[in-house]
Amino acid sequence: MRIATWNVNGLRARLEYITKWLEDKQPDVVGFQELKTPDDVFPIDHFKELGYEALVHGQKSWNGVAILSKHPAELVHTGLKGQSDVGSRLITADIDGKFEFTTVYCPNGKNLEHADYAGKLGWYDSLTKQWQSGKNGPRIICGDFNIVPEPIDGWKGEAADGGIFHTKEERARLQSLMDTGLTDLYRHFYPDEQAFTWWDYRGGSFHRKHGLRIDFILATEGVDALTKDVVIDRDYRRKIDELTPSDHAPVYADIDF
DNA sequence: ATGGCTCTCGCGGAGAGA
Numbered sequence: 001m002r003i004a005t006w007n008v009n010g011l012r013a014r015l016e017y018i019t020k021w022l023e024d025k026q027p028d029v030v031g032f033q034e035l036k037t038p039d040d041v042f043p044i045d046h047f048k049e050l051g052y053e054a055l056v057h058g059q060k061s062w063n064g065v066a067i068l069s070k071h072p073a074e075l076v077h078t079g080l081k082g083q084s085d086v087g088s089r090l091i092t093a094d095i096d097g098k099f100e101f102t103t104v105y106c107p108n109g110k111n112l113e114h115a116d117y118a119g120k121l122g123w124y125d126s127l128t129k130q131w132q133s134g135k136n137g138p139r140i141i142c143g144d145f146n147i148v149p150e151p152i153d154g155w156k157g158e159a160a161d162g163g164i165f166h167t168k169e170e171r172a173r174l175q176s177l178m179d180t181g182l183t184d185l186y187r188h189f190y191p192d193e194q195a196f197t198w199w200d201y202r203g204g205s206f207h208r209k210h211g212l213r214i215d216f217i218l219a220t221e222g223v224d225a226l227t228k229d230v231v232i233d234r235d236y237r238r239k240i241d242e243l244t245p246s247d248h249a250p251v252y253a254d255i256d257f
Numbered sequence: 258a259t260g261g262c263t264c265t266c267g268c269g270g271a272g273a274g275a
Contacts, residue, residue, distance in 0.1 A: 009274080010264050034274085036265060061265050062273070108275060146275070165275065198275070201262035212275075244263075247274080 001071075002027040004252035005103060005142035005215055007198075011035040011064070015043060017243045021236050022050055027252055028070045029095055031103025033144045035064030042066065055093050063087035065103050065143070071096040080126040086119055090127070098257045099223075100135065104143035111164050120146070124173035132180050138257070141182070142217040144198075144248065147174045149184070152194050153213040165212065182218040185253050186230045195232050198248045206237055217253050228254040 004027040008014045011032060022030070030052075035042070039058045047054045051070055057078040058064035065088060067073060076092040083089075092102040104127065109120035131141065147170045151158040160166045178184070186195070196211025205211065217230065230253045237249040 013264065034264090108273080110273085110275090144275095200275070203261045205261090214275080247263080 001029065001257045002252055002254050003101070003140060003142070003217065004030045004250055005033070005144075005217055006030065006250040007033040007105070007144040007215060007246060007248035009034050009036075009246040009248065011037045011042070011066070013244075014246060015046065017236075017240060017245060019046075019050065020240060020243075021233075021250060022052075022068075025233070025250075025252065027068075029073075029101055030068040031091075031101065031142050032066045032068070033064075033089075033103065033105035034062075035066055036061055037064055055091060057088045057091040059088045063089055063105055065089060065091045065105050067091055067093045067101060067103060069093065069095055069101075071098075073101075076100060080123065080130055083123055083126050086123055089123075095257075099138040099140060102131075102139070102141040102143075104141065104145070106144060106146045108146050109164055109170070112167065117164070121169055121173055124170075124177065128173070128177045128180065131177060137220075138223050139220045140217060140223070141219075142215075142251070144215050145174060146214055147171065148212050148214060149174060149187075149216075152192075153196075155196065155210045155212070165214065178218070181221050183221075183224045185217045185219055185224060185227055186213075186232065186251065188224050189227070189230050196249075197232055197251055199237060201247050215248055215251050217251060219253075219255075223255060226256040228256065230254075 052068040107120040197215035199206040199211040
């Protein structure tokens with residue numbers, strides 16, 4: 001089964017681009033982030049025509065997450081307890097009784113002095129707490145985590161340490177989540193590769209290889225042994241026929257569920 | 258050092274993103 005995550009930076013603005021990728025790569029289950037779309041105008045029927053059912057936790061203008069699935073998918077829950085004021089950022093579904101699939105859009109934090117930074121740390125605490133209370137069995141949590149785990153995961157390397165996305169506090173929060181028993185599937189397969197999932201739109205960052213790896217597919221114990229490969233789909237960070245890409249590339253894993 | 262683009266909302270230009 002092909003499992004994917006993608007911050008699309010506006011689902012409606014990206015719909016034609018997203019459709020090309022779905023047709024080309026045929027993922028079975030996809031987590032989208034940054035829909036910027038209210039639930040009542042989410043193009044459910046469009047995805048149905050492409051063979052997907054959709055579960056949506058959206059909002060007007062900002063944030064928003066959704067799950068597409070070619071297999072029967074049942075909504076488990078949306079959101080984090082006590083965190084509804086930071087927007088629609090988490091959705092979980094059971095996929096055909098085989099595994100639980102969660103996708104998240106973690107808060108950005110803006111800068112170290114901004115109130116959103118403390119809010120980001122608190123959001124992570126809530127996430128780890130809720131994740132720990134989840135059920136046993138195979139689970140995937142993927143999405144845009146907005147934290148650079150290690151110096152190798154950013155183009156500036158150690159020079160970026162201490163800045164937003166690269167602080168000890170943020171990295172400790174991500175580590176606490178990982179310490180519940182999660183494996184970062186990309187890093188598991190490619191322990192020494194420098195690979196990015198996001199590049200700034202400005203200044204030709206993509207071509208200058210100025211990016212960050214902040215989008216992950218994390219899996220509970222045993223799923224790594226079922227995983228055949230993990231791909232950061234850089235080709236889909238490029239313009240296609242004058243269609244503007246997201247600033248994030250899709251990431252997918254092929255897993256024998 | 259800074260800003261460099263793109264999105265939404267809504268019709269100008271501000272706010273957010275990472």
